[in-house]
Every structure is written in C-alpha cells, then in structure tokens.
Amino acid sequence: MEDKDLLIEWAKRLQSLAQAGLTYGNDDFDLERYQEIRDISAEMMTYKSDLPLQKVKDLFCNEIGYQTPKLGTRAAIFKDNKILLVQENDGSWSLPGGWCEVNMSVKENCIKEAKEESGLDIEVERVIGIYDQNKHSEAIYPYNVVHVFFLCKPLGGEFNKNIETTTRKYFAYDQLPENLSTDRNSLDEIEACFKAYKDPGFQVECD
Structure with a gap:
C-alpha cells in the first residue's frame, strides 16, 4: 500500500474512533480531545484529496452515532x-x-x-x-x-x-x-x- 493510501486508512480509523468518542463520551475534556482528533483526521483527508477542508468535513465528519459502512x-x-x-x-x-x-x-x-x-x-x-x-x-x-x-x-x-x-x-x-x-x-x-x-x-x- 502506498504511503498516501496508508494515510487515508489512518484518517478513517481516527475519524471512526473520534466519532464513537463524541457519541459515547461524557467528560467535557475528553469530548474536546475527540473533536480535535476528528479535525486532524479531516486535515489528513484534505492532504490526500486536495479538497477544501470544509468540504472534507461536510463529507467525512458529518455523522453522529457509531460509524458503520x-x-x-x-x-x-x-x-x-x-x-x-x-x-x-x-x-x-x-x-x-x-x-x-x-x-x-x-x-x-x-x-x-x-x-x-x-x-x-x-x-x-x-x-x-x-x-x-x-x-x-x-x-x-x-x-x-x-x-x-x-x-x-x-x-x-x-x-x-x-x-x-x-x-x-x-x-x-x-x-x-x-x-x-x-x-x-x-x-x-x-x-x-x-x-x-x-x-x-x-x-x-x-x-
């Protein structure tokens, strides 16, 4: 797998973990960290796709609840x-x-x-x-x-x-x-x- 493909897989895993944390977490400090992880995953996807960050967030970080395919x-x-x-x-x-x-x-x-x-x-x-x-x-x-x-x-x-x-x-x-x-x-x-x-x-x- 190419380096950039690995980057995409890492970004998807981070986004999934962050989304689960934002869904089930209760501590305000933890929720803030999960949101930061989600933002980082979006920045990684932006690097790969060359799309504007906001568009990537709209496509990639627009759901709540446990992430499924x-x-x-x-x-x-x-x-x-x-x-x-x-x-x-x-x-x-x-x-x-x-x-x-x-x-x-x-x-x-x-x-x-x-x-x-x-x-x-x-x-x-x-x-x-x-x-x-x-x-x-x-x-x-x-x-x-x-x-x-x-x-x-x-x-x-x-x-x-x-x-x-x-x-x-x-x-x-x-x-x-x-x-x-x-x-x-x-x-x-x-x-x-x-x-x-x-x-x-x-x-x-x-x-």
Missing part, C-alpha cells in the same frame, strides 16, 4: 446471455444501483435504483455477492462501502434520460466497455454476475 445495491439484469449496463453522466458504464435509502430494504432499493437508472421494472431473483469495495476497487472513499449485488430479471419498461444516466445497453462478457465505473462495480464483480447467471448452484460470495 455505507451500504449500496447493484442490479445484474440479464437478457440473452448479456448484462445490462447504464452509462453514467461521466461517460463510464455500470450496473444500475446506488446508496440504500433509510426507509427501504436492500431488495426494495435494488428495484428502485434499477427503475430510476435504466427504466426497467425488474424481478430480484437472488443475491450474487456482498462485497467490500476496498477489496475490489482502487477508488478512495472517506468511508467504507459495502455493495450487495442481486441477480435480476427484466419485466419491461422504457429508458428515460435522467440526471444520473444517459443510456442503457446490454453487453456480452467479451464485449464489455473499457471505461467501466470500477468504483461502482469492478470487472471481477461483473464476472461473478455472469457466473451466477449461468449457474443455478452458484454460491453467494462474501468478503
């Missing part, structure tokens, strides 16, 4: 041995998906995100994998991310251009676009989706 879903929708990808506004391609809403189950969230990003109504068939994105992507987040990938079947629907995606298209595995959005779905995760689609006995993967 961010949870998202991805829908692996297949038709005729091809997988559906949507093109993001930045031009990259990904499985339809996004962060989980607080009032939805992961399955409900998968259905909602698929509809919003691809226009498709889907049936969720089974879980493919539960992945820690730190193990599958080189993207650097100020928090840990866990994605749940679902095998899905299209039921119908039309694509409508929206604020997140510009088009949708089905791809064979050997014709996947080069500009995959690897922070949303890595090539090995997409490969697992194809394996699950072809094998009814596929065992759910979990990092």
Whole structure:
C-alpha cells in the first residue's frame, strides 16, 4: 500500500474512533480531545484529496452515532446471455444501483435504483455477492462501502434520460466497455454476475 493510501486508512480509523468518542463520551475534556482528533483526521483527508477542508468535513465528519459502512445495491439484469449496463453522466458504464435509502430494504432499493437508472421494472431473483469495495476497487472513499449485488430479471419498461444516466445497453462478457465505473462495480464483480447467471448452484460470495 502506498504511503498516501496508508494515510487515508489512518484518517478513517481516527475519524471512526473520534466519532464513537463524541457519541459515547461524557467528560467535557475528553469530548474536546475527540473533536480535535476528528479535525486532524479531516486535515489528513484534505492532504490526500486536495479538497477544501470544509468540504472534507461536510463529507467525512458529518455523522453522529457509531460509524458503520455505507451500504449500496447493484442490479445484474440479464437478457440473452448479456448484462445490462447504464452509462453514467461521466461517460463510464455500470450496473444500475446506488446508496440504500433509510426507509427501504436492500431488495426494495435494488428495484428502485434499477427503475430510476435504466427504466426497467425488474424481478430480484437472488443475491450474487456482498462485497467490500476496498477489496475490489482502487477508488478512495472517506468511508467504507459495502455493495450487495442481486441477480435480476427484466419485466419491461422504457429508458428515460435522467440526471444520473444517459443510456442503457446490454453487453456480452467479451464485449464489455473499457471505461467501466470500477468504483461502482469492478470487472471481477461483473464476472461473478455472469457466473451466477449461468449457474443455478452458484454460491453467494462474501468478503
């Protein structure tokens, strides 16, 4: 791991400890120290990202309570041995998906995100994998991310251009676009989706 990557991991650990201390601590002097640790962790993230300190604090130090990973879903929708990808506004391609809403189950969230990003109504068939994105992507987040990938079947629907995606298209595995959005779905995760689609006995993967 590169030095700056280590710095990010240290910053995330310090932020997590500081957030827990601010949540459960009672002594005013300790709370002041926890806040200082949180500020230092934000400064470390600023050094890595070159973002303004206030923006880093808004993204990195904006929660209360015990810190847990961010949870998202991805829908692996297949038709005729091809997988559906949507093109993001930045031009990259990904499985339809996004962060989980607080009032939805992961399955409900998968259905909602698929509809919003691809226009498709889907049936969720089974879980493919539960992945820690730190193990599958080189993207650097100020928090840990866990994605749940679902095998899905299209039921119908039309694509409508929206604020997140510009088009949708089905791809064979050997014709996947080069500009995959690897922070949303890595090539090995997409490969697992194809394996699950072809094998009814596929065992759910979990990092």
